[in-house]
Amino acid sequence: MLLDRLRAILPGLAVLALLIAGLEAAVQAGMIRRVLMPPPSVIGATLFDLLASGEFVEPLMATLKLVFAGFAIGSLIGIVLGTAMGWWPAAFRLFEPLVELVRPVPKSALVPPLMLFLGIGFTMKVTSVALVVIFPVLLNTLQGVRGVDRVMLDAARTHGWGTAHTLWHLVLPAALPFVLAGMRISLGLALVLAVLAEMLAGEGGLGFLILDMQRSFLIRQMYAWLVILAVLGLALNGIFAALERRALHWQNRNA
Amino acid sequence: MRRITSGTWLVLGLFALWEASARLGWVDSPNWPPVTEVVAALIRDSITGELPLRVGGSLWRMFSGLLAGGLAGVVVGLAFALVPVTARLFGVVVEALRPIPVPAVIPPLVLFLGLDDPMKITVVALTVFFPVLTNTMQGVRAVEVEAIAMGRTFGIGPWRRAAFIVLPACLPYVLAGLRVALGLALVVTVVAEMIAGEQGVGNYLVVMQFAGRAPEMYATVLLLAALGYALNRAFVTLEKRAIHWWFAMGR
CATH class of the missing domain: 1.20.5 (Single alpha-helices involved in coiled-coils or other helix-helix interfaces)
Structure with a gap:
């Protein structure tokens, strides 16, 4: 295969x-x-040096840590809030206007205000990433929770399942394909915001390095770091797709 | 008219809390102006023409990029889906470019295209290209085989089949891709303006941040939120009109 x-x-x-x-x-x-545009062979040699000397590890880890932390926090908030809004109409009425108010803000525009409040450190960057991750996850979770088969919900009630039990063992698994679809969109956005926040904060990470190399006119290095970032994006997508397939194997078998 | 729900009260309450916390000194920081001052700044900058001018420039770049990237996405999507050889040959190149986070392509593009419109429009077009491409390909796959077969029976050539049968049939998918792309385009326009050059709302945001003029900065964020909302609304309305037959079919 x-x-x-x-x-x-x-x-x-x-x-x-x-x-x-x-x-x-x-x-x-x-x-x-x-x-x-240095010849690709020269960029390749530069890339090899970065990899061989281990110089790539620290910036790569910085960006990776940022993406993971922001993605985890944002996904968690999106899933919890989305489930609550999909399950309890009162929660929907309470949060819907707020969500609709914040959602259309281009999240990139929130980075400058966040920098005023949280400085240029890790907290600011994680918050930026988490903010962009929340909304696709939230909306998809909401849709998934609402789409749960009524018959199954009735069956759960007949069996005397409590709310928490029903949510955990029926609603969330049934909504999982939607949740994961939202998370896949968010993962790409998380990387975009991570790189942007690094560029604007001006310290550490792949995003900062790429911009810094261009401004210092170290063009070979700029392209080499760009290749590393592209591979990171490719790897994250690939890993998520594999996890998604594993988590949803029951769905594909039935389809 | 919508009834005032608990959610509206929550939003109003948060705004009131914002105002009170700044006025009464609960949060004592030059970065935390009362919301009324932010609105005043918004009105002031709108009257002087500073903000409208910058927003206009940003919108022009965004729509140019949307048009270029959207067209490229549809054309390549049609080619990939209708002529499988093209997908086999160039699919890998496209997939190799897709995972690069957009802000990262700005520094190299600056080298070739400079800091102004051409660079920014290209960045937006690149962002728009991928969702439109994916959706167009999906749309072509969803076109009913009978429709294409009928076209063939009537002796309609492949070019005309693509333009008059396949394209209209996959329009709902293309438009769905464009709607996603529209949101991304606004984000990326702002990103490009923040990172490079001295144009548009994105640059205004960063300048105000550096100048420590918090009311102007928040006013810009508010304006962008309103802009994002209005653009999405307008698109949905146009979409409903353009493909009313699709909704009429109950999908």
């Missing part, structure tokens, strides 16, 4: 390799200015 997948993407990989080779040739031939 892995072999089949590999065969399916082989032509695509070949095209990618060709494009990189073409870029290399174009730069070497002087068609693209070397100062702006």
